[in-house]
Amino acid sequence: xxxxxxxxxxxxxxxxxxxxxxxxxxxxxxxxxxxxxxxxxxxxxxxxxxxxxxxxxxxxxxxxxxxxxxxxxxxxxxxxxxxxxxxxxxxxxxxxxxxxxxxxxxxxxxxxxxxxxxxxx
Amino acid sequence: xxxxxxxxxxxxxxxxxxxxxxxxxxxxxxxxxxxxxxxxxxxxxxxxxxxxxxxxxxxxxxxxxxxxxxxxxxxxxxxxxxxxxxxxxxxxxxxxxxxxx
Amino acid sequence: xxxxxxxxxxxxxxxxxxxxxxxxxxxxxxxxxxxxxxxxxxxxxxxxxxxxxxxxxxxxxxxxxxxxxxxxxxxxxxxxxxxxxxxxxxxxxxxxxxxxxxxxxxxxxxxxxxxxxxxxxxxxxxxxxx
Numbered sequence: 470x471x472x473x474x475x476x477x478x479x480x481x482x483x484x485x486x487x488x489x490x491x492x493x494x495x496x497x498x499x500x501x502x503x504x505x506x507x508x509x510x511x512x513x514x515x516x517x518x519x520x521x522x523x524x525x526x527x528x529x530x531x532x533x534x535x536x537x538x539x540x541x542x543x544x545x546x547x548x549x550x551x552x553x554x555x556x557x558x559x560x561x562x563x564x565x566x567x568x569x570x571x572x573x574x575x576x577x578x579x580x581x582x583x584x585x586x587x588x589x590x
Numbered sequence: 591x592x593x594x595x596x597x598x599x600x601x602x603x604x605x606x607x608x609x610x611x612x613x614x615x616x617x618x619x620x621x622x623x624x625x626x627x628x629x630x631x632x633x634x635x636x637x638x639x640x641x642x643x644x645x646x647x648x649x650x651x652x653x654x655x656x657x658x659x660x661x662x663x664x665x666x667x668x669x670x671x672x673x674x675x676x677x678x679x680x681x682x683x684x685x686x687x688x689x690x691x
Numbered sequence: 692x693x694x695x696x697x698x699x700x701x702x703x704x705x706x707x708x709x710x711x712x713x714x715x716x717x718x719x720x721x722x723x724x725x726x727x728x729x730x731x732x733x734x735x736x737x738x739x740x741x742x743x744x745x746x747x748x749x750x751x752x753x754x755x756x757x758x759x760x761x762x763x764x765x766x767x768x769x770x771x772x773x774x775x776x777x778x779x780x781x782x783x784x785x786x787x788x789x790x791x792x793x794x795x796x797x798x799x800x801x802x803x804x805x806x807x808x809x810x811x812x813x814x815x816x817x818x819x820x821x
Contacts, residue, residue, distance in 0.1 A: 472811045474810070474811060476810070479688065481609070481690075488732070488775070489699075489732055492731065492732055492771070492772060495771060495803060496731070496803060496806070499802075499803035499804060499806075499807060500807050503804065503807045503808075503811075505807065505811075512609070512613070513605070513609050574612060574613065577613045578593070578613050578614060578615035578618070579615065581593060581613070581686065581688060582591045582592065582593050582615070582686060583591070584686065585686075586686075586810050586816050587593075587686050587687070587688050587816075588697075588816075588818060589688055589689040589690070589691070589818045589820060596817075598706070598707070598710070598820065598821075623710060624705075624706045624707075624710060625706075653713070673717070674713045674714055674716070674717035675717045675720065675721055677714055677717065678714065678717045678718045678721055678723065679721075681692075681694070681714075681718075681815050681817060682692050682723075682815065685814075685815070687815070687816070687817050687818075689817070689818045689819065689820050691707075691820035691821060
């Protein structure tokens with residue numbers, strides 16, 4: 470029987486400072502294509518990746534919002550966002566490009582510890 | 591399952607340590623590596639934040655301490671110095687590692 | 692224990708690849724197995740074959756090649772990240788009509804699938820960022 474593990478990608482950095490956000494999504498999609506269980510956790514500046522209204526073409530960068538939109542096609546349905554990270558940055562769940570599941574900061578540690586492989590992005 | 595947190599950013603130069611400490615739980619381990627070892631300086635503001643969980647085991651990589659001139663008597667007593675083989679042992683002991691940079 | 696290691700940082704720009712290298716050497720000394728070392732993002736620069744550091748500096752890229760030679764460690768550079776940054780194997784250089792390949796000895800260029808496979812085979816997974 471093929472091995473199936475729980476992968477958690479922890480995204481902590483904003484998009485468009487470099488290519489990392491886009492390359493991280495390549496990682497995420499490849500993992501899902503290998504039939505693994507994939508979850509994303511947005512912490513700290515990582516929540517900016519989901520902010521509505523981004524126009525990265527203004528600085529010549531590729532739009533990554535469509536890639537987030539494709540996650541569901543790969544059966545990636547659990548996008549977790551820490552509530553405090555949103556609040557500290559003046560954002561709300563309603564202002565994000567996708568529906569997300571919210572975690573409080575207190576719950577993050579326990580959530581991380583239930584995964585098999587945690588990828589710091 | 592306890593987690594090994596590896597912090598490599600400097601405590602004042604990056605937010606890695608503060609962000610990590612906001613998410614640790616009892617029984618986790620914290621390894622200070624690279625510029626992260628500056629948090630082990632006993633008189634630093636960062637060091638005071640390391641005492642947040644009595645059951646959080648804190649380690650610092652000896653080669654990184656030496657490279658940065660942090661002597662034994664400048665270290666917070668609550669941090670255990672380990673070498674790279676000790677780092678490997680930690681990675682074996684803790685099934686999940688989370689890097690903060 | 693079997694380890695899968697991911698390296699995101701470029702040599703010289705940060706300490707990530709140095710820390711990873713020392714960790715891997717220590718793991719091998721202790722009898723553990725390195726399933727694969729996967730270089731991603733700017734970590735691909737660890738595979739630049741033309742690096743010529745001064746004699747009195749650590750040979751960051753050369754020592755990776757030595758690690759592959761001495762212990763058979765599988766050093767894999769992500770093909771998409773490499774192509775984006777201009778690191779090409781001999782086959783790709785030929786295909787793209789470039790003058791030469793610039794991949795260091797002991798490395799191979801492959802897709803993200805090899806990273807996933809390494810994670811599934813390994814007991815432990817670590818990321819060295821930067």
